[in-house]
Amino acid sequence: MLAGLNSAVASRDFPGYPMAMISPVIPIVVCLVWGWAGALSAEPATWQAGPHLLLDRTVVAETAGLQRQVRPPSRMPDPLVTGFEDGNEQPYVSVVRDAETRRFGIWFNTPRPVGRGIAYMESEDGLHWLRPARLLKAPEAIGVGVSVIDEGPGFAEPSRRFKLGWHENDGLRLAVSANGLDWTPLTPGPVVRANHDIVGIYRDPLRQRYLAALSIVPGAGPYKGLRIPHQSVSTNLLEWRPPWPIITPDPRAEIERGETQFYGLSAVINRGSLLVAMVKVLRDDLNCEPDRTAADLGDKDRPFAGIGYTVVAWSLDGERWDRETQPFLDRNPQVGAWDRAMSWIDAQLVVGDFTYFYYGGYRWGHKAHRYTGRQIGFAQMPRDRYAGYRAGADEGRLRTRPARLGKAVQMTVNAEVDPEKGELRVRILDANGAALPGFDWPDCRVVKGNRVAHPIAWKGANATLRGKTVSFEFRFREGTLFAFDCL
Structure with a gap:
């Protein structure tokens, strides 16, 4: 099953992608955009090296x-x-790639007589893992969670290169390690309080600080009793700002009408000027098979077994988040699939x-068969293709905001x-919206094919552009534009 996946990964030009993948990508139309697209925050002063993802509507x-x-990404079957084989018991997973050895490491939760443990494996390619899993000595009692940061081999404090976050004692606990295997608690108790057990820690390189994603269940207000993602930040891992809510149900979205809550914000990475993350949506008022009862699905204690899927989110300032409501990774549409009920990146x-994605998949539902029905899956996509703008046979156009x-x-x-x-062409407009000489439509070499980095060439001399305030205008048909970069 992995042969076709590996052959697709090896191809920079993606011939036949996504048909070469095991599961075809199915675009989900979110909206038809005409005219002004609107801005959610102030435009940047300068076009920096990117990438500039069109996921961010402010571009x-x-x-x-x-x-x-x-x-959506393409998932492995x-x-x-x-x-069964590895002892995974939760949807939480961390995967890093060592900058020197290029080997992948994966951490996940396993059940223990009291609480949970941490299991670890390594891989040369991020797909085939060396077994059996190594059971690590937990730094202290672990309620749930295994969120790992690798600061890299050049980190100033080698004994604290790796950070581990988990939930215990009503809050986020932290530990540090030189190798990601032997952990020392950072503090004797939680560094920030959270009354629900979904937590994660991430590094925000744009602001040189740490980000904690926390699940908090409000005791009052419109979201009383619901799992709501919150965030805190810290520069030293010891002092954290009071958490604030960052994701709430969207009453305008039909898909979220019902008991919509969240299994946290996770998988935070930096892409250009953005932080990009995944939001795990929980619908505990539905069953994965509409013709089955919760008891049929192995959940005898609740009226519904629950379903879950993942949507993509992004932040320009590291504090406020925008998101899509349509699934980025939906639960598997195949009846009986191992990830039929939940697919949580x-x-x-x-x-x-x-871009590689690792997700927790549930076969039956939220609380059913937790020791055998929860696995870790894999999906991938060509880099940065979370969302894009599609043109059919009729030509479409997209103009960016201006910047220097x-x-x-x-x-x-x-x-x-x-x-x-x-075909696709790009032209460059000055501050008044007029095409710059040498950078108009006829001056641009036509782009065709499927690549994450098509080089753009004009007849004009690129050096003459330096310091100018410009917009980029894209004109294309039978294609999808996802991002661009200024190098």
Whole structure:
């Protein structure tokens, strides 16, 4: 089953992608955008080196003839880590790649006589793991969670290169390690309080601080009794700001009408000026099989067994988050699949021209068969293709907001353009919206094909652009535009 996946990963130009993958990508149309797309925050002063993801709507000033789409990743059909063989018991997982050895490490929770333990495996490719899993000595009692940060081999304090976060005693606990295997508690108790057991820690490199994603259940108000993602930040891991809510149900979204709550914000990574994360949506008022009862699915104590899926979120300032409501990774549509009830992404990392996702999959429901029905799965996509703008046979256009070009004057484009029927061009506009000489439509070399970094070439000399305030306008048909970069 992995052979086709590996052959797709090896191809930079993605010939046939996603048909070469095990599961085809099915675009989800979110909205039809005409005219001004709106801005959610102040525009940047300078076009820095990116990437600039069109997931972020503030990059876009105007569109015509395009559909905005969420682009789901392609999943592998079988789990990577199982409950039966490997002892996985939770949907929480951390995966890092060592910057020197290039080996992947994975941490996940296993059941213990009291609480939970931490299991660890390594891999050369992030897909095939060396077994059996190694059971690590837990730093202290672990309620749930296994959130790991690797600061890298050059970290100033080698004995604290790795950080571990988990929930215990009504809050976020932390430990540090030199190797990710032997852990020492950072403090004797929680560093920040959270009354629900879903927590995660991440590094925000843009602001040089740590981010804690916390689940808190309000005791009053409109979200009373619901799991609501909160956030805190710290520069030293010891002093944390009081948590604030960052994700709530969207009453405008039909898919969230009902008992919508969340299994946390997770898998935070930096892409250009953004933090990109995953939000795990929980619907505890539904069953994965509509014709079955919760008892049929192994949950005899509740009226519904529950379902869950993942949506994508992003932040420009590291404190406020926007998100899609349509699933990024939906639960498996195949009846009887191991991830039929829940598909919750908990880790993501960029590997070459791809983004890898690791997710917790449930077969039956939220609380059913927890020791055997919860596995860790894998999905992937070409790098940075969370969402894009699609043009069909009729030409579409997209114009960015204006910003000044500093040292970055070379451009690449992340786009999937039909090699036979499609084409894409880019022109550069000055502050008044007029095309710059040498950088108009006829001056741009036509782009075709499927690459995450199509080089863009014009007849004009790129060096003349430095210091100018410009917008980029894309014109294309039979293709999808996801991102661009200024190098």
